[in-house]
Amino acid sequence: MTCSEETPSFRLAYVPGVTPAKWVRVWNERLPDVPLTLVGVSAAEAPDMLRDGAADAGLVRLPVDRTALSAIPLYTETTVVVVPKDHLVAAVDEIAVADLADEIVLHPLDDTLDWERPPGLPANERPATTADAVALVAAGIGLLVVPQSLARLHHRKDLTYRPVTDAPASRVALSWPEDETTDLVEEFIGIVRGRTVNSTRGRAKPQAQAQDRSAKGKRAETGGARRKPAAGGRSATGRSAGKKTDGKSAGKNPRSGSGGRSAGRGRPRRRS
Known part of the structure; x- marks a missing residue:
């Protein structure tokens, strides 16, 4: 019995001197169900491999034919x-x-x-x-x-x-067939550009957004519980809003029930 859909995979070509290990590690963490296969190739053969579809993307040395291949420069070597x-x-x-x-x-x-x-x-x-x-x-x-x-x-x-201070420099780039910018290619572009899992394009993004929404929901619940007054009129400072006092609160006159002297009961004026 044959499956109607092939298991997704990603083939990454790389030229001598380039070390893709750190990007492969991130890929394996984010897309554990999509195996990444490394394909070593000479600098001269890498563009043909990409054009022929023998690899989905490649870490190559510039220049490449931009009429058939897209390329994102990554770094320049000494x-x-x-x-x-x-x-x-x-x-x-x-x-x-x-x-x-x-x-x-x-x-x-x-x-x-x-x-x-x-x-x-x-x-x-x-x-x-x-x-x-x-x-x-x-x-x-x-x-x-x-x-x-x-x-x-x-x-x-x-x-x-x-x-050698004034010698030509070699630039390393991520390249792929221009008309084959798949979701998996977008994933790898995000990885080499240092995007976080929450900002990476492609298939991993919906899962990241769901996790982000869940985290925000939890923060809202816990944060709201601290700001919401508790039952019984307790305010955010922990004091009871309607609780009676013994008359010794700051600014209160226990006899008059208001701050300072009672209104209208000041010192009597001397008659002239």
Whole structure:
């Protein structure tokens, strides 16, 4: 027997260097009945995967084709140069592109930086991947300029990295097919933008609104009970509104029943 409706699911592509763990954790808390599947993909292949429908959304590196894909920029990465720990660059806090003019700088085929002209001296061959280029840096063949997250991803004990102040920067974005902005895509957009469960769009919102209405109702009940006078005329201050006193209340004259001297019984005037 087959089900007439498929179980909802969400496929999220992500490129090397991007860590979606914090957003996946929030997703699992808010939508435990909708499994999220992570799909690792290279930066070059990510746009095609989204266009082909192999993923519902993706954490990609800009630029992407905006005629077919929507994209929300999330953050911009620092660009760094990866060098051996005993290299001169390791002795400074940061460098400029001009400081690499006399160095062999590797430019892998999967480079994600938009160079007008790559820095330094070119190597005899371009490495196929960033991982291959990192291995060549460790072998003393050259240096490598990459987004900081990729330097961390391919970390080695014998290498370090330093910021390059004027190099192109890589921007990470959430992207999805423009004509496939589903409720689940809207949910993930809300998560990466930091919306709370009460403001997130899509299927989780009605439940959140119901919880919010329930909480407001409870506050109204408890708050109203404190402000409402109790039976017997007791006021908000706890005093009884109609309770008799012993005549010693402030401003009261027990004989006259009013404040001060009795009206019309002042000191008699002396006759002239």
